Amino acid sequence: MNVSVESEEIRPERLRDTVHETIEGISKKVIGSRRVARFMFIALLSGNHILLEGVPGLAKTMLASEFARRLCMDFKRIQFTPDMLPSDITGSLVFNLEARQMEFRKGPVFANVLLADEINRTPPKVQSALLEAMEEKHVSVGGQIHPVPEPFFVIATQNPIEQEGTFPLAEALLDRFLFRYILTYPSREEEVQILRSLTLQEEDEAGLDAQKILAIRSMVKGVYASEEIMNYIVDIIRATRSHEMVFVGASPRTTAKYLMAAKANAMLSGREYVIPEDVRFMAKEMLNHRIVLKPEVLVDSDSDPYAPVMRTIESIISGVESPV
Known part of the structure; x- marks a missing residue:
């Protein structure tokens, strides 16, 4: 860089x-x-x-x-x-x-x-x-x-x-x-x-x-993302569309946003390259408003309204093979 x-x-x-x-x-x-x-x-x-x-x-x-x-x-x-x-x-x-x-x-x-x-x-x-x-x-x-x-x-x-x-x-x-x-x-x-x-006391530092x-x-x-990382992101997004609990998955526009976010997280971590953990770190916050669950999933949900979508995202991430 x-x-x-x-x-x-x-x-x-x-x-x-x-x-x-x-x-x-x-x-x-x-x-x-x-x-x-x-x-x-x-x-x-x-x-x-x-x-x-x-x-x-x-x-x-x-x-x-x-x-x-x-x-x-x-x-x-x-x-x-x-x-x-x-x-x-x-x-x-x-x-x-x-x-x-x-x-x-x-x-x-x-x-x-x-x-x-x-x-x-x-x-x-x-x-x-x-x-x-x-x-x-x-x-x-x-x-x-x-x-x-x-x-x-x-x-x-x-x-x-x-x-x-x-x-x-x-x-x-x-x-x-x-x-x-x-x-x-x-x-x-x-x-x-x-x-x-x-x-x-109030601090004036900026x-x-x-x-x-x-x-x-x-x-x-300019942060480097390998082909394996880009394929990993695409596979995660595509998995949201085929998961058995999901009615509507994430759009293709999400892949570009996901990659840039992973690059930003890598930079904040002091690296000039993206690793799989950068992708997994933000999966729930990135996807919880981009997938629509099937009605039967919501009917069986517990007292926490966010629990079904968070569990689904965990299932999606665990089901996609991570690059080394």
């Missing part, structure tokens, strides 16, 4: 140390967030987005804002509601009396890190406006295209319990999220640490800025 003199400060080994320091800083402020912060970095460095799912009070908003603050990037939050319009997030055309012409006023989507809070509480037309920004990296208003800032990283949240008055995300939108990370209640020790952390993130993204693309 070639690293220029200008990017010496973001060498792979230096990146690993910086990311670990940033994750540690986030985990001190948001107790129990070390693992999810790593997945957020993987999504960011591979040019993708992440969906956080969990009941209220699990610090999803705090995690997103702390993540953005540590990266020294512009952060905005949208609280989605049923009465929103697409212009509430993209911006709109307004008439400038002084200039006597229409001008575009940017909406909150124009940020490096965007927290889409309770994304399933807004109508599909608003979700589609966000989808355009996520996939195309721009928004269309008044027949004109306006690019969003780079990097552009969406952290969306949704509550899996309260479903009244919600609009379930379409498969096309769900597929745009690299991961659906399921947040659970903290352990007893972690809850004690939460109380202790209330007295900690590890990475937008320009460094963009440079690192280009470095991620």
Whole structure:
């Protein structure tokens, strides 16, 4: 992997140390967030987005804002509601009396890190406006295209319990999220640490800025993945379509996202090549929102609504031969 003199400060080994320091800083402020912060970095460095799912009070908003603050990037939050319009997030055309012409006023989507809070509480037309920004990296208003800032990283949240008055995300939108990370209640020790952390002093340290993130993204693309690794990823995706418990499997688009995510995880681990463990490490978060189980599987499920899909993913991974 070639690293220029200008990017010496973001060498792979230096990146690993910086990311670990940033994750540690986030985990001190948001107790129990070390693992999810790593997945957020993987999504960011591979040019993708992440969906956080969990009941209220699990610090999803705090995690997103702390993540953005540590990266020294512009952060905005949208609280989605049923009465929103697409212009509430993209911006709109307004008439400038002084200039006597229409001008575009940017909406909150124009940020490096965007927290889409309770994304399933807004109508599909608003979700589609966000989808355009996520996939195309721009928004269309008044027949004109306006690019969003780079990097552009969406952290969306949704509550899996309260479903009244919600609009379930379409498969096309769900597929745009690299991961659906399921947040659970903290352990007893972690809850004690939460109380202790209330007295900690604020830290002003920031590890990475937008320009460094963009440079690192280009470095991620250079991480080596062997033919065996690429075949391994393809076999896993194809296995989701033929598994006896799955009604609809993952799409071909998932394979490209999977490979880039595995490369990002390898870089965060201080390696310039992908190993099978990089692929297995993120299998559940990568696939749990991309496969649809057969109805009979869900009928026989236990009290944990996520258990059937997680067991199915484990079965798929164990059924695919891993390269040495």
